[in-house]
Amino acid sequence: MERKSSVFLDNYLRSRKIPSTACTGCGLGMNHKLVVQALAELEVEVKDVIWCTSIGCAGRQTFATWQGDNLAGTHGRIYAIAKGLRVALPPEKHLILTVGDGDAFGIGLNHLINAARANADMTVIVNDNLGYQSTGGQYGWTTPQGAKTDSSPYGFYEPNLMGEGMDVLHILKGAGATFLARHVSMDGKAAVESIKKAILNRGFSLVHMPYPCTTNFASRHLGSRDPGQIYRWVRDHAAPIGQEKEDTIWSTGIWHDESNVRPEFSDLIRENVEKIRRLGHR
Amino acid sequence: MKRLLETGNYAITEGAIIAGCRFFCGYPITPATELAEAMSYRLPQMGGTFLQAEDECGAMHMCIGAALGGLKAMTATSGPGYILYSDPFGWAIGCETPVVVMNSGRVGPVSGITGAPGQGEFYMTRYPAQGGNYESICLAPNSAQEAMYMTVEAFYLAERFRMPVTVLADQLITDGFEDISVPETEDEIREMGFRTWPRKMNEGPSFYPPTDEIDVPPVVLGHNTGALCSDWTPTEEGYDIEEVEAHHKHAYRLIYKVRNHRDIFNHLYEKKYMDDDPDLVVVSYGSPSRVVNTAVERARQKGIKVGALRLINLWPFPDEHFEKPGKYLCVELNWDGQLVREVRRATTSDSTVNFMGICGDLPTINELIETFEKVIKNEPLSRDGWRKEMW
Numbered sequence: 246m247e248r249k250s251s252v253f254l255d256n257y258l259r260s261r262k263i264p265s266t267a268c269t270g271c272g273l274g275m276n277h278k279l280v281v282q283a284l285a286e287l288e289v290e291v292k293d294v295i296w297c298t299s300i301g302c303a304g305r306q307t308f309a310t311w312q313g314d315n316l317a318g319t320h321g322r323i324y325a326i327a328k329g330l331r332v333a334l335p336p337e338k339h340l341i342l343t344v345g346d347g348d349a350f351g352i353g354l355n356h357l358i359n360a361a362r363a364n365a366d367m368t369v370i371v372n373d374n375l376g377y378q379s380t381g382g383q384y385g386w387t388t389p390q391g392a393k394t395d396s397s398p399y400g401f402y403e404p405n406l407m408g409e410g411m412d413v414l415h416i417l418k419g420a421g422a423t424f425l426a427r428h429v430s431m432d433g434k435a436a437v438e439s440i441k442k443a444i445l446n447r448g449f450s451l452v453h454m455p456y457p458c459t460t461n462f463a464s465r466h467l468g469s470r471d472p473g474q475i476y477r478w479v480r481d482h483a484a485p486i487g488q489e490k491e492d493t494i495w496s497t498g499i500w501h502d503e504s505n506v507r508p509e510f511s512d513l514i515r516e517n518v519e520k521i522r523r524l525g526h527r
Numbered sequence: 528m529k530r531l532l533e534t535g536n537y538a539i540t541e542g543a544i545i546a547g548c549r550f551f552c553g554y555p556i557t558p559a560t561e562l563a564e565a566m567s568y569r570l571p572q573m574g575g576t577f578l579q580a581e582d583e584c585g586a587m588h589m590c591i592g593a594a595l596g597g598l599k600a601m602t603a604t605s606g607p608g609y610i611l612y613s614d615p616f617g618w619a620i621g622c623e624t625p626v627v628v629m630n631s632g633r634v635g636p637v638s639g640i641t642g643a644p645g646q647g648e649f650y651m652t653r654y655p656a657q658g659g660n661y662e663s664i665c666l667a668p669n670s671a672q673e674a675m676y677m678t679v680e681a682f683y684l685a686e687r688f689r690m691p692v693t694v695l696a697d698q699l700i701t702d703g704f705e706d707i708s709v710p711e712t713e714d715e716i717r718e719m720g721f722r723t724w725p726r727k728m729n730e731g732p733s734f735y736p737p738t739d740e741i742d743v744p745p746v747v748l749g750h751n752t753g754a755l756c757s758d759w760t761p762t763e764e765g766y767d768i769e770e771v772e773a774h775h776k777h778a779y780r781l782i783y784k785v786r787n788h789r790d791i792f793n794h795l796y797e798k799k800y801m802d803d804d805p806d807l808v809v810v811s812y813g814s815p816s817r818v819v820n821t822a823v824e825r826a827r828q829k830g831i832k833v834g835a836l837r838l839i840n841l842w843p844f845p846d847e848h849f850e851k852p853g854k855y856l857c858v859e860l861n862w863d864g865q866l867v868r869e870v871r872r873a874t875t876s877d878s879t880v881n882f883m884g885i886c887g888d889l890p891t892i893n894e895l896i897e898t899f900e901k902v903i904k905n906e907p908l909s910r911d912g913w914r915k916e917m918w
Contacts, residue, residue, distance in 0.1 A: 317757030333596020
């Protein structure tokens with residue numbers, strides 16, 4: 246099949262990894278494109294981005310896609326690596342993290358919270374495919390309540406991190422994150438605008454972006470791998486903040502915006518180290 | 528040069544600074560806490576960064592991040608924290624990232640006794656990460672001054688071999704106060720024999736060559752070299768790949784870049800009274816070696832023909848010291864016997880290898896001399912109930 250090159254492929258992405266090896270009908274590419282579009286609209290140059298990923302579907306499929314420098318951490322640790330990297334790099338470098346829901350909200354939550362606490366400048370895009378899908382389809386910490394997965398064959402009944410008062414975004418806000426948003430992958434322009442704001446915040450930003458998984462989640466929960474069905478299901482269960490319906494799972498839009506208010510982690514370090522050097526030894 | 532009465536932890540801090548370390552991240556744990564404290568005081572004075580992490584796993588990952596950003600980085604812990612390094616250790620081995628790790632041994636397993644010395648992590652320093660398919664470098668000093676030297680050396684080796692290197696100390700070395708000399712000028716650094724190596728940057732596109740060569744510069748991010756680094760099997764450029772042949776090439780590099788260049792560090796050992804083919808060779812490392820050295824000296828005065836072999840470079844294990852058939856005695860700060868197993872593997876089949884284990888404290892000189900005599904006379908080593916482990 247002849248593939249037409251795109252502006253994104255020419256200017257930002259590596260043809261070796263795009264298209265990715267994601268399953269047919271996977272929604273990750275939509276999220277990925279929204280992030281690249283946001284960077285393009287901000288006219289961020291390839292050399293000024295370190296593209297960081299995790300493991301799982303979101304990590305594996307977006308690793309080494311950026312034309313510049315790429316980094317992938319093990320399960321849940323990329324936030325700690327990114328924090329160290331943040332200290333070493335000049336402020337103009339952007340750390341863009343495309344990670345999965347299990348990585349960010351499960352195994353990496355401790356490191357994530359501490360990156361938010363420090364307000365370390367990084368943009369975390371949590372590509373939520375509704376559970377652990379690269380391992381075959383187990384429930385995760387933002388899997389919708391009641392969902393049937395390979396590890397919840399009778400429906401997921403534990404409290405998750407998405408209910409009212411227990412939303413993972415509340416936790417991150419409490420921890421000190423300075424920009425938080427949630428969008429599903431069909432949000433298009435609205436999602437791009439939020440991602441742009443996330444990138445422009447010199448501090449810790451996170452955008453939670455649920456997207457459809459046809460192979461595991463849809464086949465188990467909806468009984469079909471038809472991409473159309475799961476796309477409609479995700480879209481119909483999302484609504485902008487303030488316009489939620491009874492069956493809304495994901496309230497979308499900007500949750501919290503204190504961009505550029507609190508001092509940034511590495512700026513704070515530089516400032517203090519400079520002060521200590523200036524004042525000399527005790 | 529300044530002379531001070533200071534702890535091993537302090538000496539290690541000064542060593543790290545001499546080596547160019549400008550990033551330290553750790554988590555408080557006895558008996559390595561004072562190293563973190565000293566770093567928090569000294570590093571900002573040097574324009575460096577000290578961070579305290581949420582846990583040891585986060586600490587070493589932050590060191591990896593700083594190293595990927597071009598800084599020389601270090602972390603320090605004790606046994607219960609060293610196991611939490613497993614995850615980042617594997618990453619740093621696979622991605623060939625230079626990081627220095629100090630482990631101050633105490634009495635285990637688990638939390639055990641926090642304020643007493645132990646040597647229970649001999650094998651863990653060989654296999655600090657899961658999966659195998661790599662070689663490790665570990666250096667074990669036996670004094671505060673030598674801890675400073677070995678820290679500088681660890682940074683030197685970490686850069687040249689581009690990998691994490693462990694300095695294995697113990698509670699007596701890191702907490703104990705000793706007379707140390709700290710160089711203050713570049714000339715003094717050279718005169719005192721410290722070796723340093725600058726951070727270089729790999730320009731690509733071959734970030735992971737399938738060869739055993741050393742001095743391949745590590746990946747430094749942020750310079751648009753197009754570097755790819757991940758936890759997956761890399762192609763030569765760093766793309767993730769699921770192919771056994773590619774992984775075999777990668778593993779060959781991780782194993783043989785070290786094994787084929789041991790000449791750079793295999794001079795790191797100490798021999799005493801070993802020139803006249805002694806009846807017994809006493810093998811040890813770390814703080815017990817200091818009692819062993821004294822005991823061997825006293826035994827010689829009594830006419831007992833013993834020699835002392837102290838290992839500083841523990842891994843890769845220096846098999847070459849054990850080619851001669853004979854009697855060996857391993858003195859270790861553990862009751863299960865770890866070094867002794869490796870010595871048994873390395874010696875010839877007609878050698879005998881004995882073990883004397885004590886933990887949380889040092890053996891006494893008299894106990895050691897008594898044991899030397901028994902081993903030489905082929906007398907069975909008595910076992911004093913649970914009090915001591917001898918075989």
